[in-house]
Amino acid sequence: MRTVKEAEERKNEILDAAEELFVTKGYDKTSTGDILDKVGIARGTLYYHFKSKEDILDAMIERISASMMVRAKAEAANTELSVIERIIRSVMSLKLQSPIGDEILQQVHKPQNALMHSKMQKNMIDSVVPLLAGLVEEGVKQGIFDTPYPFYAAEMIIVYSEFAFDEEQDRTQEELMTGIQAFIHNTEKILGAESGSLTQPMMMFFSQSDR
Amino acid sequence: MRTVKEAEERKNEILDAAEELFVTKGYDKTSTGDILDKVGIARGTLYYHFKSKEDILDAMIERISASMMVRAKAEAANTELSVIERIIRSVMSLKLQSPIGDEILQQVHKPQNALMHSKMQKNMIDSVVPLLAGLVEEGVKQGIFDTPYPFYAAEMIIVYSEFAFDEEQDRTQEELMTGIQAFIHNTEKILGAESGSLTQPMMMFFSQSDR
DNA sequence: TATATTAGACCGACAGTCTGTCGGTTAAAA
DNA sequence: TTTTAACCGACAGACTGTCGGTCTAATATA
Numbered sequence: 001m002r003t004v005k006e007a008e009e010r011k012n013e014i015l016d017a018a019e020e021l022f023v024t025k026g027y028d029k030t031s032t033g034d035i036l037d038k039v040g041i042a043r044g045t046l047y048y049h050f051k052s053k054e055d056i057l058d059a060m061i062e063r064i065s066a067s068m069m070v071r072a073k074a075e076a077a078n079t080e081l082s083v084i085e086r087i088i089r090s091v092m093s094l095k096l097q098s099p100i101g102d103e104i105l106q107q108v109h110k111p112q113n114a115l116m117h118s119k120m121q122k123n124m125i126d127s128v129v130p131l132l133a134g135l136v137e138e139g140v141k142q143g144i145f146d147t148p149y150p151f152y153a154a155e156m157i158i159v160y161s162e163f164a165f166d167e168e169q170d171r172t173q174e175e176l177m178t179g180i181q182a183f184i185h186n187t188e189k190i191l192g193a194e195s196g197s198l199t200q201p202m203m204m205f206f207s208q209s210d211r
Numbered sequence: 212m213r214t215v216k217e218a219e220e221r222k223n224e225i226l227d228a229a230e231e232l233f234v235t236k237g238y239d240k241t242s243t244g245d246i247l248d249k250v251g252i253a254r255g256t257l258y259y260h261f262k263s264k265e266d267i268l269d270a271m272i273e274r275i276s277a278s279m280m281v282r283a284k285a286e287a288a289n290t291e292l293s294v295i296e297r298i299i300r301s302v303m304s305l306k307l308q309s310p311i312g313d314e315i316l317q318q319v320h321k322p323q324n325a326l327m328h329s330k331m332q333k334n335m336i337d338s339v340v341p342l343l344a345g346l347v348e349e350g351v352k353q354g355i356f357d358t359p360y361p362f363y364a365a366e367m368i369i370v371y372s373e374f375a376f377d378e379e380q381d382r383t384q385e386e387l388m389t390g391i392q393a394f395i396h397n398t399e400k401i402l403g404a405e406s407g408s409l410t411q412p413m414m415m416f417f418s419q420s421d422r
Numbered sequence: 423t424a425t426a427t428t429a430g431a432c433c434g435a436c437a438g439t440c441t442g443t444c445g446g447t448t449a450a451a452a
Numbered sequence: 453t454t455t456t457a458a459c460c461g462a463c464a465g466a467c468t469g470t471c472g473g474t475c476t477a478a479t480a481t482a
Contacts, residue, residue, distance in 0.1 A: 004431055004476055031467060042433045047469060049431090114325040152393030156371045163370045182363030189400040215449055215458055242440060253460040258442060260458090 011049050013039050015063060018056050027057060027116045057116060065123045068094055069131075076131055083139040084193075084201050087132065091158070092205065094128065095165060121162055129155045136191060146192030153190045160186075222260050224250050226274060229267050238268060238327045268327060276334045279305055280342075287342055294350040295404075295412050298343065302369070303416065305339065306376060332373055340366045347402060357403030364401045371397075 005013075017038040021030040032053055036046060050056045075090035132154035139145035147153045164179060171179065184198050191198075216224075228249040232241040243264055247257060261267045286301035343365035350356035358364045375390060382390065395409050402409075 002432065002475060007431075010431080032469085033467075043469085044434065044471085045432050048433095051469090053468070111326065111330065114329040115322065118325040118329060119322065147396075149389075149393035149396060152390060153397065155375070156367070156394075156397050159371050159374045160367045164366070178360075179363060182360035183367075185358075185360060186364065186367050186401050189403070190397050192400070213448060213459065218458075221458080243442085244440075254442085255444085255461065256459050259460095262442090264441070 007049065010041075010045070011059070014041075014046065014049060014056065015060050019060050019064075022057065022060065022113075022116060026110060026112045028112050054115075057119065061116070061119050061123055064120070065127065068124070069127050072128060072131060076135055082201070083135055083142060083144065084198060085205075087135050087139075088198075088201055088205050090131065090135070091128070091161065094124065095161075125155075125158055125162065129158050132158060139191065139193075144193060144197065147190065156190060157187055218260065221252075221256070222270070225252075225257065225260060225267065226271050230271050230275075233268065233271065233324075233327060237321060237323045239323050265326075268330065272327070272330050272334055275331070276338065279335070280338050283339060283342060287346055293412070294346055294353060294355065295409060296416075298346050298350075299409075299412055299416050301342065301346070302339075302372065305335065306372075336366075336369055336373065340369050343369060350402065350404075355404060355408065358401065367401060368398055 014035065017035050018030070021034050021038065025034070032043070032046060035056070036043060039046075050059065071093040072090040075093050076086050078086060078089075081089070129151070133151040136145060136147070136150040136154050140147060140150060161183065164183060184202055187193075188195060188198050225246065228246050229241070232245050232249065236245070243254070243257060246267070247254060250257075261270065282304045283301040286304050287297050289297060289300075292300070340362070344362040347356060347358070347361040347365050351358060351361060372394065375394060395413055398404075399406060399409050
């Protein structure tokens with residue numbers, strides 16, 4: 001009746017269960033008991049592998065974040081595309097293809113999940129900003145951007161996009177459209193890019209991908 | 212042995228105690244029992260006035276936020292100052308003179324207090340952005356700014372400043388200085404202001420106020 | 423091949439803490 | 453005297469993390 005597995009395997013089983021529960025029910029409302037039931041293990045086993053509930057959350061975020069960065073880095077390294085295209089694709093790779101489901105992400109942004117949300121956000125920003133900063137620098141060298149602060153330009157863009165395109169912000173379709181236009185406009189200004197130089201590739205991206 | 216008070220008075224006593232505890236110990240680590248002890252009332256009394264612990268948090272944030280907005284609005288309405296000065300002073304009034312203590316705010320930004328932090332942030336942004344947007348519009352009319360999106364310009368500036376000047380970001384003194392310069396630069400770009408037009412009043416502000 | 427040993431994985435009862443409820447009590451106004 | 457708003461504290465229910473002990477499978481030993 002007792003199944004023994006390699007630590008890594010069990011850990012992943014636990015993380016799988018936790019991820020689904022945290023994301024559907026929320027972190028606070030998921031009890032360690034829920035995870036126990038889902039995985040089919042005893043209390044002691046959970047705490048043998050993780051030192052606390054929050055430890056599970058951290059590991060889960062680490063896992064998600066790592067897989068997202070693989071995608072983003074791949075997009076950023078694709079030298080066949082222009083710098084602007086690479087920026088758009090690597091930033092978008094974080095928004096769209098969420099590692100989990102799709103609309104489930106709405107749950108992440110409920111006030112209850114503040115801890116999960118802020119941890120994911122921090123983790124994401126920490127890893128994406130340097131990536132984007134590199135692309136911006138490249139753009140500056142190529143003469144298509146003009147800013148003395150590539151890093152902080154990247155930071156401001158990422159931080160704001162993280163906020164503005166959160167599901168939590170309940171804006172109408174129209175507000176969202178204006179918001180996107182404004183975002184593009186402001187981004188061009190911050191990067192010191194020519195007016196409209198981002199609009200074109202952006203539209204192309206959106207028209208080729210479904211949503 | 213039993214003291215009866217007006218509901219409003221008790222509520223404020225509870226909020227006073229909660230505010231100090233939440234801010235020093237953190238929201239999660241403060242138990243309702245702690246609040247009970249501090250105020251010197253019984254469990255039932257607390258739940259007579261507030262429907263849950265989170266309800267207390269919300270009320271507390273409402274109270275803080277309201278008092279902050281009074282200051283910010285006063286600065287924004289002071290027509291003796293230039294638009295740029297009013298922007299600086301109203302935004303700064305949120306950062307500096309925190310309604311609580313000073314360095315205590317560090318606590319607010321620990322991961323534990325994610326709920327409190329995000330609620331305060333959301334509340335703040337919701338109320339400050341429209342205020343700042345008004346000032347930006349005024350600047351556009353006066354010809355010192357140039358942007359087709361005053362509201363979103365304001366939003367981007369506030370959201371980013373909220374993030375960048377969080378105590379949580381542990382940056383060196385030097386990084387902070389470059390960060391501020393970059394922030395000013397980017398802000399000028401977003402507002403379509405002349406290069407350097409923000410730097411001057413900003414310096415003046417910092418030199419006259421101690422910190 | 424058969425048996426003993428060991429270490430890592432696992433179990434579940436339990437202590438301790440916390441939130442929110444509820445029936446009942448008291449002080450002060452009507 | 454009655455009524456009502458404020459107050460009390462015991463208690464139910466839930467949850468997290470701990471701990472002593474158990475099992476399994478790999479390895480060592482005979």
